[in-house]
Amino acid sequence: MMQAALHSGTGHRASVFELFGRRLPEGRRYGVVAGTGRFLDALADFRFGAAEIDALAARQVVDEATLEYLREYRFTGSVWGYAEGEVYFPGSPLLIVEGTFLEAVVLETLALSIYNHDCAVASAASRMTMAAGGRPCIEMGSRRTHEWAAVAAARAAYICGFGMTSNLEAARRHGIPSAGTSAHSFTLLHDSEEDAFTAQVESLGRNTTLLVDTYDVKEAVEKAVRIAGSELGAVRLDSGDLVAQAHEVRAQLDALGATSTRIVVTSDLDEYAIAALAAAPVDAYGVGTSLVTGSGAPTASLVYKLVLRADDSGELIAVAKASKDKASVGGRKYALRRLDEHGIATAEVIGIGERPHGDANDRQLLVELVRDGEVIGEHNVELARERHRASLAELPGKARRLSKGEPVIPTVFIDEAPDRHLVIGTP
Structure with missing residues (x-):
C-alpha cells in the first residue's frame, strides 16, 4: 500500500x-x-x-x-x-x-x-477481580503464553486490580509487586514431604506458602503446621474440589492453632470459578491460563x-x-x-x-x-x-x-x- x-x-x-x-x-x-x-x-x-x-x-x-x-x-x-x-x-x-x-x-x-x-x-482481569470481591488475585500465567506476552499480560492484569505477579520481568519493568509459591516438583525432589517443607521453611521463613496437595492434603496440612508452627504464612490448594477442600483445610488449620494461616487456591481458575469460591474461606487466588488468554x-x-x-x-x-x-x-x-x-x-x-x-x-x-x-x-x-x-x-x-x-x-x-x-x- x-x-x-x-x-x-x-x-x-x-x-x-x-x-x-x-x-x-x-x-x-x-x-x-x-x-x-x-x-x-x-x-x-x-x-x-x-x-x-x-x-x-x-x-x-x-x-x-x-x-x-x-x-x-x-x-x-x-x-x-x-x-x-x-x-x-x-x-x-x-x-x-x-x-x-x-x-x-x-x-x-x-x-x-x-x-x-x-x-x-485487562477485560478478563477486571471480571476476575470483581468476582474476587476484594480478595487479592495473583497473576500466574507466564507458562501459558509467549514469554513477552506474559510480561504484557501481567501489566494489563495489574491495571485491572491484580495485586501481584509471579513474572519477575514484569515486576522489574513495571514496578508490580511480585509473589510466587513452590511447585510440586520441589516436594517431589525431596525424600519426603517433611523434608521439602522443612527445607522451605528453614530457607524462606515461617511466613512462606507451602503447597499441600502433592500427596494427601490432610496429612500435608498437619505436617506443615507441625514444622512451621502457627506462624505458617499460607497453604496452597491446586486440585480437587476447591470449595470443599477450603472449608476442610480452614477447619483443620484452626483446630491446629494456625488461625492466621491463609489459604491460597490455584488450578485453572477463571471468573466463574472465583465467583463459586466466594462463600469458601479462601484468602487469595492465583490465576494463570484463563487470564492470559482473555478467559475465552x-x-x-x-x-x-x-x-x-x-x-x-x-x-x-x-x-x-x-x-x-x-x-x-x-x-x-x-x-x-x-x-x-x-x-x-x-x-x-x-x-x-x-x-x-x-x-x-x-x-x-x-x-x-x-x-x-x-x-x-x-x-x-x-x-x-x-x-x-x-x-x-x-x-x-x-x-x-x-x-x-x-x-x-x-x-x-x-x-x-x-x-x-x-x-x-x-x-
Whole structure:
C-alpha cells in the first residue's frame, strides 16, 4: 500500500485512522483499555534500521523509493485516545491517529497487536477481580503464553486490580509487586514431604506458602503446621474440589492453632470459578491460563480504519467501509460518557466531526497522547489502576453480573446533522 500510495502521490494526504471494536466479545458487558503505555513506548522507538531495510531490499518487498521513505521514517502526527484503565464499549474510539496516510497506515499492526492483546487480558482481569470481591488475585500465567506476552499480560492484569505477579520481568519493568509459591516438583525432589517443607521453611521463613496437595492434603496440612508452627504464612490448594477442600483445610488449620494461616487456591481458575469460591474461606487466588488468554476471548477484536482523508484540493472528506457486516462510521470522532445526576453512566456518546455537548457532570473521554510526533501522554500503571477503579464505579450495577448480556450502556453516534444518530447496543 505504501509503495502504491507513494507512486500515485496520495501517500502524503492528511489522514485520520481510528482503532475501535465493532462489538464486545459475546456476552461481555464492557471492555477495558490497556496497552496505551506500551504503544506509546513502541511508537517513540518505531524506526526502520539498516537490518530491516536490507531485508526488505533483498526480498524485493518494496521499491527503492519506498525504502528511502522508510529509512527516514519518523511519526510526526498526533494521537488521541482513551486513557489507560478506562472502560469502553462498541464503537468507542480507543485510539485516533492523525498524520499523513503513509506515516499512519504503517502503525496499524503495531497498534492492533498491542491493544488487542492487552485489552483482552485487562477485560478478563477486571471480571476476575470483581468476582474476587476484594480478595487479592495473583497473576500466574507466564507458562501459558509467549514469554513477552506474559510480561504484557501481567501489566494489563495489574491495571485491572491484580495485586501481584509471579513474572519477575514484569515486576522489574513495571514496578508490580511480585509473589510466587513452590511447585510440586520441589516436594517431589525431596525424600519426603517433611523434608521439602522443612527445607522451605528453614530457607524462606515461617511466613512462606507451602503447597499441600502433592500427596494427601490432610496429612500435608498437619505436617506443615507441625514444622512451621502457627506462624505458617499460607497453604496452597491446586486440585480437587476447591470449595470443599477450603472449608476442610480452614477447619483443620484452626483446630491446629494456625488461625492466621491463609489459604491460597490455584488450578485453572477463571471468573466463574472465583465467583463459586466466594462463600469458601479462601484468602487469595492465583490465576494463570484463563487470564492470559482473555478467559475465552483471547483478542478484543479491535480494528484500525481510515475514517477521514484529504482530497487533491486538501479538503478533508469522511470515508467509511460499507461492506455487509463490517461497515464502519466515517469522520473524526469525539467521545464523552453521559452520566446521570448520581454520576452513573447512561451512554457512550460519540460525536462525528465535532465534540458532543454534555451536561456539567458528563465526562470527556479522549486525551492527547502524541503531539507533532512527541509523546506527551502519561502511561503510569499506578494511575491507570486508579482510573480503572473510578471508571468501574461509574457503571450501572448490572456491569458486575458475570452472566451473558448486552453492553451495560448503549453507544450513541451523533452526526453533525442533529437529526441523525445511530445507537449501538441495548443495555
